[in-house]
Amino acid sequence: ERAIYSTVVTLPPTPGGYTVSYQRCCRGPNISNLINPDDAGLTLTTHVPGSETGFTNNSSPRFNNYPPILLCNNEEKVIDHSATDPDGDSLVYELCAPLDGGGRNNPAPSPADPPPYTPVTFTSPYTLANMLGGTPFVINPQTGLVTAVPATSGQFVYGVCVSEYRNSVLIGKSSRDFQLNVVPCPKVTGASIFSPQIVCGSL
Numbered sequence: 606e607r608a609i610y611s612t613v614v615t616l617p618p619t620p621g622g623y624t625v626s627y628q629r630c631c632r633g634p635n636i637s638n639l640i641n642p643d644d645a646g647l648t649l650t651t652h653v654p655g656s657e658t659g660f661t662n663n664s665s666p667r668f669n670n671y672p673p674i675l676l677c678n679n680e681e682k683v684i685d686h687s688a689t690d691p692d693g694d695s696l697v698y699e700l701c702a703p704l705d706g707g708g709r710n711n712p713a714p715s716p717a718d719p720p721p722y723t724p725v726t727f728t729s730p731y732t733l734a735n736m737l738g739g740t741p742f743v744i745n746p747q748t749g750l751v752t753a754v755p756a757t758s759g760q761f762v763y764g765v766c767v768s769e770y771r772n773s774v775l776i777g778k779s780s781r782d783f784q785l786n787v788v789p790c791p792k793v794t795g796a797s798i799f800s801p802q803i804v805c806g807s808l
Contacts (some may be wrong), residue, residue, distance in 0.1 A: 614745070617652070619662045622652055622654045622656075622658070622804035623652070623653040623654075624691055624709075624720055625653065626651075626706075626717035626722075627649045627717055628647065628648045628649075628717040628718065628719075629707050629712065630706070631783070632645045632705030636759075636784065637761055638731035638738070638761045639726065639762060640728045645726075647653045647782060648706030648707075649782065651779055652721070653777075654776055661776075661794070663692060664690070664692055666689065667690075667691070668687070668767075669688060670686075670687070673785065674783075675787075676755055676785055676787045676788075678755060678757070678788060680754065680790065681753070682752070682753050683751070684752075685700065685751075686767075686781065690780050692771070694776060695769070695771070696769055697747075697768045697770065697784055699735070699766050700725075700764065700765060701733070701766040702724035702727070702733050704724055705726075706718070731761075736755075736762075737753055737761050737787065738806075739754050739756025740754035740756070758788055760785070761785055762784045763783060766780045766783050768776070
């Protein structure tokens with residue numbers, strides 16, 4: 606299920622820019638790579654450049670594809686997290702920790718809390734460099750393609766960030782925060798080919 610919310614807000618340029626954020630708790634009890642996942646929330650955020658940067662006329666990168674939510678255990682999968690920038694800015698990709706936000710006493714802060722935001726806490730043996738376990742989660746910084754070979758079944762959260770540069774100057778960073786399921790998939794074997802046989806009988 607996908608929902609798109611849109612609005613138009615006109616703000617004057619200001620030094621330091623603006624931070625736009627949405628927060629919601631909680632992620633759920635069955636996530637395998639977080640400490641106390643049922644108490645971990647979510648922060649989605651982006652930053653509008655300040656007037657001192659000269660880049661107030663800017664559009665954030667737009668991700669090209671929606672990634673899968675299901676992976677097979679011990680099978681390599683390449684996930685496309687590439688993005689397109691309407692302004693033609695240069696993009697650099699990296700893995701990043703999802704951000705915590707909200708809490709049981711205030712599950713949907715309105716307005717959201719200001720930055721800085723706290724990343725979620727991974728439980729051992731999972732880390733930012735290995736959010737699924739098994740073969741390390743790897744992203745190509747130029748293409749945004751993520752290669753994963755998850756070793757353990759379960760539910761996992763991970764983040765992907767893309768930074769945009771104009772004339773070699775960092776303008777901003779956008780992030781994606783996803784949860785995926787890793788399951789054991791049945792092995793598919795080729796069907797045996799049998800030679801036709803003639804069966805003789807008598808009445």
